[in-house]
């Protein structure tokens with residue numbers, strides 16, 4: 001067995017990606033023999049590749065003849081399929097079956113409701129719901145290009161709204177219900193929504209949390225900035241007694257909004273078909289926001305055709321999803337994995353929406369997997385890490401329906417890969433996947449024809465010319481760390497930052513364009529610089545290398561000129577000191593560089609969180625240092641190891657390395673945007689300790 005091999009597909013030749021390769025070979029008279037051959041061809045002949053993806057995946061719409069001008073550099077963000085006309089929602093709702101379940105909504109139990117009913121919608125019911133919403137949105141004046149915002153939970157209504165909005169050619173904007181109103185305000189005020197939809201309550205940690213007071217605060221903030229949505233609609237999404245004490249008389253209920261749509265019957269032709277707004281491939285579909293932990297979140301606009309073609313490629317070709325799949329992703333509506341999940345409708349499979357805490361009862365999601373026969377289970381590396389500390393799903397649950405498990409959000413360590421195979425399922429495809437909000441899809445990820453090696457993402461995704469560059473802007477050798485770059489244009493590059501041309505003043509559009517360029521192309525001229533530190537591994541069996549994520553580039557540690565990613569330290573802690581490890585006890589950690597020598601060098605500070613009432617002893621510090629030295633090198637050993645009460649996280653569960661780095665290097669806490677963080681209060685400690693560290697360095 002090759003080193004680190006954890007899984008090998010049984011019949012790779014029967015996979016969708018192999019069928020696609022055969023199709024390419026016969027269409028273009030080629031003899032591409034391996035996945036890597038196909039990837040190389042797809043990135044060198046990207047115009048032919050994306051054209052073929054359109055046909056292979058049966059995109060609904062008019063394709064036209066143009067694909068992309070392949071003489072244009074990626075930094076110019078060329079337009080794609082300029083002759084095409086399509087509608088994203090139409091492609092999501094091509095299945096009209098009155099038997100096939102499109103959506104299942106599950107909610108975390110509460111003491112008052114220990115077995116909440118599952119809500120199910122067939123594709124036919126979902127279509128009907130969307131058509132009533134389309135009618136009501138039109139009746140209330142929604143036009144293509146207007147923004148519709150949701151401040152809601154992961155419920156059926158939110159999916160239907162996303163579909164109805166985009167059916168009309170309006171632009172979808174979502175903030176998760178767990179975001180604070182201040183954070184939502186600085187997102188929504190940028191895009192000035194015409195409609196706001198919000199739930200009245202959510203469940204988290206077995207408690208009902210009233211949401212209307214947050215909605216009121218948001219609306220007051222928007223009004224103060226002269227943003228006044230034409231309609232605010234409130235959804236009663238979860239089974240609990242309704243509390244209208246914070247209700248504003250200008251709001252309307254979901255039921256009333258739907259009734260208006262049903263009565264008006266707008267937006268359908270005489271056969272009952274929704275009048276889909278088929279627009280250009282490059283038409284804006286939705287706006288996602290960067291996490292913005294130190295400033296205003298960037299409003300990233302994704303194009304309808306790009307999102308459609310890319311997700312079809314990911315699901316149909318790379319992941320081999322089929323309509324029989326039951327697809328679950330643990331996500332809020334404010335994370336791009338929500339958009340990823342909803343795009344699964346285009347496959348005609350069943351999506352499982354879950355709202356609530358994933359870990360209060362670690363059995364919950366695995367019981368759901370057995371009850372609903374979930375075949376594709378998506379989550380974050382953080383969830384797997386937390387779960388691994390106390391739970392072995394395989395001992396308690398059958399889990400035989402599982403085919404794939406996906407993990408993202410942060411690097412998944414080799415140790416956690418092993419945990420998944422040992423304690424969840426020995427024979428599934430574990431797809432560690434990466435991309436992010438900026439492309440609302442994947443640069444590297446799953447492939448049903450390839451093996452899985454511990455700690456490695458299986459492959460670079462087809463059509464994405466991902467490489468690893470040195471600081472000097474040169475290709476790194478296999479197995480050498482570098483920066484994730486993309487060299488060629490791809491259709492799911494954002495259309496731009498808000499406002500796009502036609503949606504703002506010339507000055508606003510020019511500023512947004514400059515910001516876009518700055519975000520992706522300023523670091524290395526002419527290539528997309530993604531800001532992830534990675535290794536592309538040596539090719540095995542002619543399949544090309546996998547990808548190892550080492551952490552965010554701006555969190556790269558650089559003591560004495562030796563550059564390495566923080567995950568190299570996290571992996572050591574994970575395997576040697578987590579509760580499953582030989583020495584136990586470290587619950588979480590964070591590594592950042594502190595500048596020394598007047599800025600000429602840096603030293604590594606490792607913050608560790610221990611269980612309450614436990615103290616970091618000098619012996620343990622020595623053990624940590626010894627493990628790091630043995631498993632990495634003397635250069636990796638942290639200069640200081642400091643106990644903290646808490647590690648800061650963004651609302652989407654990412655460690656906040658860059659902000660902590662700035663703070664311990666002297667930045668004031670005023671740079672923090674607290675509304676983007678789960679636990680901003682813990683940063684005061686880092687600020688205080690930073691002062692001490694700077695005195696002692």
Ligand SMILES: CC(=O)CC(=O)O
Pocket residue numbers: 336337408409410433434435436437441442
């Ligand atoms: C696919 C991803 O990369 C998701 C994320 O980390 O935000």
